[in-house]
């Protein structure tokens with residue numbers, strides 16, 4: 001066997017992007033000061049890149065609410081090496097999660113065996129409804145540059161950049177659904193993970209406060225729009241269209257360019273259709289499609 005040739009082949013195969021339909025060769029896991037580990041770009045990454053498509057290590061059915069018992073069973077059904085990898089993940093359970101787990105086990109947190117505390121703490125700190133080994137290293141930002149969604153065709157969670165990323169930059173997702181939430185609501189929600197967010201939208205600086213003001217307007221516009229939709233379905237669509245256009249413009253200027261923007265564009269398209277303005281309806285729909293494509297890729301069924 002030619003050892004030099006083997007080494008060369010190995011180096012070449014490491015240099016090749018893996019054929020798993022993502023660009024994970026462009027990212028690395030390393031220390032993120034004040035946040036534990038995080039995921040960083042090793043090169044410039046353009047918007048819309050599928051950086052990761054990852055199968056779950058542990059997954060529950062959509063309509064199955066995981067409990068302490070089923071989480072422990074899922075962990076025990078893993079192979080020894082999978083268990084080892086699982087146990088390396090970040091471990092944190094907030095008081096509320098502990099209370100829920102206590103009520104399910106009938107034991108206080110301190111009475112639970114140490115291994116149970118660890119497995120359950122890791123589950124609550126890392127679950128997107130499922131556990132993924134690499135994706136568990138994404139830290140949070142209220143102004144994320146990466147978005148994720150389950151792709152049922154691939155049976156994988158996919159992660160796409162929604163901004164152009166520079167080499168060395170951390171890739172950050174949002175841990176919450178409500179991108180229009182104001183700071184106090186966001187901070188309250190993030191207690192689940194035991195940290196105080198200091199992202200550009202949360203920092204107490206003139207820039208941070210200006211971003212928060214935009215978020216407040218977005219929150220109010222979304223609320224007004226919801227009221228228009230809920231209170232009177234006969235409401236003339238012109239008013240809703242104006243609100244939707246303002247909402248989309250604010251989302252864009254606030255840097256909220258994930259699927260929330262796509263939904264505003266789609267909604268504007270629907271309203272234009274209702275108003276008989278096919279040309280504008282097409283334009284909004286195309287804008288929505290473009291955002292959707294960079295958020296979830298071409299192969300998502302939605």
Ligand SMILES: C[S@@+](CC[C@H](N)C(=O)[O-])C[C@H]1O[C@@H](n2cnc3c(N)ncnc32)[C@H](O)[C@@H]1O
Nearest residue numbers: 035036037090125126136137138139140193195
């Ligand atoms: C899903 S894990 C993310 C990866 C984790 N940093 C690690 O070392 O494995 C969630 C934990 O990361 C930390 N974290 C995530 N986003 C953060 C942020 N914006 N600021 C500080 N800590 C953060 C918190 O400790 C949180 O409980």
